[in-house]
Amino acid sequence: MSDRIKPQEEWSVAEFREWQRRGGRLSSPVTPPPVLAAPRSAVEEEEELHNQIIAHCRRSDWLYFHGSMAHKTKRVAGEPDFQLLLPGGRFLLVECKSKTGELSPAQKLVKDHAARLGHTVHEVRSFEEFLKLTQLRPVTGAEKGEG
Numbered sequence: 001m002s003d004r005i006k007p008q009e010e011w012s013v014a015e016f017r018e019w020q021r022r023g024g025r026l027s028s029p030v031t032p033p034p035v036l037a038a039p040r041s042a043v044e045e046e047e048e049l050h051n052q053i054i055a056h057c058r059r060s061d062w063l064y065f066h067g068s069m070a071h072k073t074k075r076v077a078g079e080p081d082f083q084l085l086l087p088g089g090r091f092l093l094v095e096c097k098s099k100t101g102e103l104s105p106a107q108k109l110v111k112d113h114a115a116r117l118g119h120t121v122h123e124v125r126s127f128e129e130f131l132k133l134t135q136l137r138p139v140t141g142a143e144k145g146e147g
Helices: 013-021 046-060 105-116 127-134
Strands: 063-066 082-086 090-096 121-124
Touching (some): 046 090, 046 127, 090 105, 090 127, 121 127
Parallel strands (some): 090 121
Antiparallel strands (some): 082 090
16 A cells, blocks of 8 residues: 555455455455346446435334435445334344446445344335335244254
């Protein structure tokens, strides 16, 4: 890396992995997820989907964390667009993408790390996909073999 410190969102995969070697937490290489076809209802502009999700969360009185799309924020590179606290103790990590949008290298690394910790970063391309995701029944501890 050069003497200039780049914001994390501008790091290449190699720069991000070097940072991890010096003190980061990921230790295994990332395997890119399979490319799935976008649903017919996928949005053209990601911002449209963000606005739909925010409006739904407000109507539903759900607690959500989301960074502004209007300007750079102090969020972590690769952090999912939404962290949602839903009724019944449910927690969702949601990454929004347009019909043709792809995960950045940092987003792929975060998604992989979350998976190794037992969490799923859900990629949604339409409001319908988001609604379906929020209606899924959570897996109980007994079903996971914890009790």
